[in-house]
Amino acid sequence: MAQLTIKTGPAEGSIFELTGEPQTIGRQGDIQVLDTAVSRKHAEVHQLGDTFLIRDLDSRNGTFVNDERISGEVALKSGDRVRLGAAVLEFETEQGGGQQDVEFVRDTNAGGSTVEIRLGDKPAKVLGRAGESAAGRLLAVYEVARLAGRESSVRGVADKVLDQAMESVNPTYCYIFIRDDQTDKLKPMAWRDPISGKRREISHSIVTRAMRRHHSILTADAASDARFDQSESVVIGEIGSVICAPLIARDKINGVLYMGRDFGTEPLSDEDLQLATAIAFQTGIALENIAIHEEMQTEMMALVRTLSGAKDLRWPDQRGHSERVAAYALAVAGQLHLSDEGCRNVQTAALLHDVGKVPITENTRLAVSAAVGRTVPDEYCHPFLGMKMLEELPGLAPALPGVKYHHERLDGLGGPWGLAGEDIPLIARIVSVANRFDHLAADPVRDGRPMPMSEALETIEQPGEGLDDAITHALVQAQTTGNGIELPRLVLQDFC
Numbered sequence: 001m002a003q004l005t006i007k008t009g010p011a012e013g014s015i016f017e018l019t020g021e022p023q024t025i026g027r028q029g030d031i032q033v034l035d036t037a038v039s040r041k042h043a044e045v046h047q048l049g050d051t052f053l054i055r056d057l058d059s060r061n062g063t064f065v066n067d068e069r070i071s072g073e074v075a076l077k078s079g080d081r082v083r084l085g086a087a088v089l090e091f092e093t094e095q096g097g098g099q100q101d102v103e104f105v106r107d108t109n110a111g112g113s114t115v116e117i118r119l120g121d122k123p124a125k126v127l128g129r130a131g132e133s134a135a136g137r138l139l140a141v142y143e144v145a146r147l148a149g150r151e152s153s154v155r156g157v158a159d160k161v162l163d164q165a166m167e168s169v170n171p172t173y174c175y176i177f178i179r180d181d182q183t184d185k186l187k188p189m190a191w192r193d194p195i196s197g198k199r200r201e202i203s204h205s206i207v208t209r210a211m212r213r214h215h216s217i218l219t220a221d222a223a224s225d226a227r228f229d230q231s232e233s234v235v236i237g238e239i240g241s242v243i244c245a246p247l248i249a250r251d252k253i254n255g256v257l258y259m260g261r262d263f264g265t266e267p268l269s270d271e272d273l274q275l276a277t278a279i280a281f282q283t284g285i286a287l288e289n290i291a292i293h294e295e296m297q298t299e300m301m302a303l304v305r306t307l308s309g310a311k312d313l314r315w316p317d318q319r320g321h322s323e324r325v326a327a328y329a330l331a332v333a334g335q336l337h338l339s340d341e342g343c344r345n346v347q348t349a350a351l352l353h354d355v356g357k358v359p360i361t362e363n364t365r366l367a368v369s370a371a372v373g374r375t376v377p378d379e380y381c382h383p384f385l386g387m388k389m390l391e392e393l394p395g396l397a398p399a400l401p402g403v404k405y406h407h408e409r410l411d412g413l414g415g416p417w418g419l420a421g422e423d424i425p426l427i428a429r430i431v432s433v434a435n436r437f438d439h440l441a442a443d444p445v446r447d448g449r450p451m452p453m454s455e456a457l458e459t460i461e462q463p464g465e466g467l468d469d470a471i472t473h474a475l476v477q478a479q480t481t482g483n484g485i486e487l488p489r490l491v492l493q494d495f496c
């Protein structure tokens, strides 16, 4: 498999798999790169045999591989950095190496008494099966902690842990079960079983014992192990050797790691149990961190919706506008392959973009003009007031530019600051397009009725509005393909 990963800007971390077919890179390419110095179709990558080649498509600013401008076609090797405008993408292939072992560094000047281990982004690798040596087991646990700690979803953690567990312990199959807080029951989250490819029966008595006792369990022959319910083992039949390790953090069990080897293969060992227990321990911590993070996100979103609702109560004729703008903006963010966090920030900014309308009075209008040092028309006061309302909340800092600058225009004719072009942050350019589109699609224009959706889509793409054309294009794409736009049910509709 080969891929290009965006390494800079708001879409940092987005991964594009290379299919082998010609794929364009650009502001409107198959691989979308949002940078005004990048042409719409800037470069193209395609496969020839085992090699991926890149060529420039007569772009304005050229294509660079490892900082050298290319002419004609250039073969890519793993680790190459492709630059278009200010955007950098890294090319990687599975065969390409690019990985390095964890480095142990001995400081000879200090008499060899100091050993450091560099903890970087690169994967640690052990030759052979990791579970066979103490160093291998240590690196396997390090890898689980490193990879699981970077995931932001339970499913992401489960997938990374299973891959590592399969590689290092080498069981026939491996499952992760997550405890449902509401029902207190275990649910299978993910599993690996490359040989049979189908789900297996799981020993209820082994799992129950591991959870009740907060112990990891190894049984080399569960069917004949006196600790377990024989009647159930008979039903399960030949389950071979099994390890079940609870996923514990702060004395709370979040689930179990369950793995086994079939009869006829070498049974799982004490060393495998130690390794699986350490992996489960790291997994429990990663899951707990995700739970804490999600709780904070939920509370923050409740605050955001409360503030957004306050604006609707103050200006009932505009109710629903912020929620619709958030839906459009979120769809655009998805279309632009922003990270999960980037999408969340866009949604938050869109929900709050007009919150500064709550305190508008004649006095605040004058105060805004004095603060920015220019006469600010009425309609551009609320971004400033919104900023003042929200700037003391650190959790909203990444979304704040979307509120503050959503009435700036690329041509510099917006306000209140009068920024232009790339000086306007991407998040604000997205909110600006979503905001404009909702005004087109929802405000009454003829006989008290809004513009038909098809006409609104045509209008938003027309130049002259000071909007970012790559973003308007993304909105039109999202709307016409139905890609992720879910218009909200208005909670306050009946109330106001």
Ligand SMILES: [Fe+2]
Binding pocket: 353, 354, 382, 406, 407, 435
């Ligand atoms: Fe606004």
